[in-house]
Amino acid sequence: MMKTVHVEDRRFKAVYRKVLHRLDVGDRTIEKTVRKILDDVREKGDKAVLRYTEKFDRLKLTPDQMRVDADQTRRAYEKADPAVVESLQYAADRITAFHEKQKKEGFTVQNDGIYLAQRVHPIERVGLYVPGGKAAYPSSVLMNAIPARVAGVPRLVIVSPSPDGVLNPYMLIAADIAGVTEIYRIGGVQAVGALAYGTETIPKVDKIVGPGNQYVAAAKRLVYGLVDIDMIAGPSELLIIADDRANPTYVASDLLSQAEHDEEAVVIFLATSKSLVEKVEREMKAQLARLPRKKIATTSLRHHGVTFIVPDLKQAIAMSNEIAPEHLSLFVAEPFAYLDGIVHAGSVFLGEQTPQALGDYIAGPNHVLPTGGTARFFSPLCVDDFVKRSSVISYSREALEKSGQHLVRIAEVEGLEAHANMVRIRVNNNA
Template sequence: MTQVSIKRLSSSQSDFAQQLDALLAWESVSDKRVNQVVDDVIAQVKARGDQALVEYTNQFDRMQAQSMAELELSPERLAKALHDLPAEQRAALETAATRISQYHERQKSDSWRYMEADGTHLGQQVTPMDRVGIYVPGGKAAYPSSVLMNALPAKVAGVKEIIMVVPTPDGVVNELVLAAAALAGVNRVFTIGGAQAVAALAYGTATVPKVDKIVGPGNIYVATAKRAVFGAVGIDMIAGPSEILVICDGKTNPDWIAMDLFSQAEHDEDAQSILLCPDADYLNDVQVSIEKLLPTMERQAIIKTSLETRAALILVADLAEAAKISNRIAPEHLELSVEDPEALLPAIRHAGAIFMGRYTAEALGDYCAGPNHVLPTSGTARFSSPLGVYDFQKRSSLIMFSPEGASEMGKVASVLARGESLTAHARSAEYRILD
């Protein structure tokens, strides 16, 4: 067994609120040094385009490219990756892609109109974005699931062109990632990453086309760059480290819960895993399971660091209090590992994704449940939603007045415009007033 020192908190402690705040504290893009590096990279890419991209890729990813032509993968290369996949991997990838597409089809919004009594037409026209960029991490781990989760909603939305960037440190290419790109209908793939890739997508170069929106997770440099280019392009969110919060009634196999906590802790050392339970003995059981199972994990060093620096086992009075604390945390992933999750669900107001019941492991959501795994982190589930088809659609208001409608509303607009001392507004509306 491996000794793991995990914070133990109790909601009955007088300073619990302060301890919880300290546990949750995280700002992913406030590092001044990182901001300076990112600003410099963006400025260079804007000024020198492809040349800067090649130089940064060689520097940061230890490549030896001479031109951008060497950093773009052809459609044939992507198709070959899909064709050559082992049958079991291809079947799993295709099953996940089908489920993700089916789920997101239900999110599509249609244009709509209605007509008022005087013949005035009002409505909304929904159209897809023309071109989007998806960032796929390629450093500590490769994520074919991220390709599917970012590209397929864009495809369902009707986006015509999807540009993917994925770093390949030391020239190591993940075939499963390329296969996922082929399966998801990605149009172009560049083996670039970091702030330089974000800048290229935001502003365009001779080779990399400018996109309308950039989506997908990345490290602190990617997150900082996304914040910096917002306005020139849209972004999905500023993603922090992965998180899981488990509310358990103390009756789920503790090994299952320990492994669910591991499933996020293994992402990186800054990931956060929290368990809320009203049974103190059960928290002890989970601690025992953690120490028993940790030596069996390939990424045990990362998991151990994550658990010891950012995890907590928290004793609560009851499940109702657990729900209140969960809403305070607003977690990215929330497991309701309880006897009756439907009864607890109405108390949950803030969560990126909610996994209901003992058998619903968060890991299923990462790969093949269907809902998107690109989720708000760091408490932003209070005001943000999972990535979806709606992120790749735009809505335009439609207004067509009849002569009678323009006359009547012209009188209203005239009064309001003159009240704001905007005479041209008033007279523009007054011209349409019928005698």
């Protein structure tokens, strides 16, 4: 089902490089298409947005119909299974509690006539892209919107395509639970453009977050700077490290869960024992047979799945750090003993009673995680992503007199005389 490689082969780098997706400087064909749509939206506003929505989503709207009215959310609750609503609320409460811990205040330093401060403010307007149709995952709405709400963002806007007019009712409920302030039934590059430039109907935002296809990702990348964006995310990844005593049923279940995401999902399994690998393979075959998304999982395992047999856990951890996976699960006897050695991973799952889906849905930490090796420098989405800082400086006359000479010397070395003058003029006047 997955290619198996012994690490002694020393081919492991070549193999994992093949199964992984690494980001590069952008697909130029896609960029050309995306630029054209963005330019149109910037110049023609609503008109361009509506034209592309009719073309791509087969949906003819007037400007007034873009915004989803509150009635639709009410109807979504009426149609919904109350048990699911309860579970979404449970997840939202846990996500909120974890993200509350991330909140940070500014600080002030005051001495010798010098006042310095760092201030923290929420970003004012945030746009959240939610993919359309079945992929309008309510969990994704919670994970993107709740950190923004915890940060104190006052205006939180969803754009989501509704191909042929269909909106996922649980997406609407999740948006309501998460405190989203408005929803527009538009998607694609035109929706990203509308959020970045603003139109007659859609507000210009300061930051755009949320998953999307490669066109949406390219659009976010192109408007970066004009607005802030979250990270550039690729297909999902799971790396499992298992020792000899791992439960093959659980390991198989977790590997398959990752593989069912989509055909590009990456699954890497590092095991210290050949016999475990064989048992896991058998279990996977059995479980796969009963999966509705069998075809997707099979394709992803074939193209983006690989098993490595490693000599020991130490080497497995070293390989994992090199790969820097989005999700890392440890099916080992003493998982906490290995935590300090793990430096590059988006989210780490410890022990066999911690299926990775806990992180997708209900544990509390964010499921928006760095992929493609970017866990080396990117972080899970968090409250910090929805605030911005500013500095404050205030000097007394005495403080400026005492330290001004240092400023003057550095400014002179840099050839910036007017900078030096700022002090000279004040200190002489004061003398």
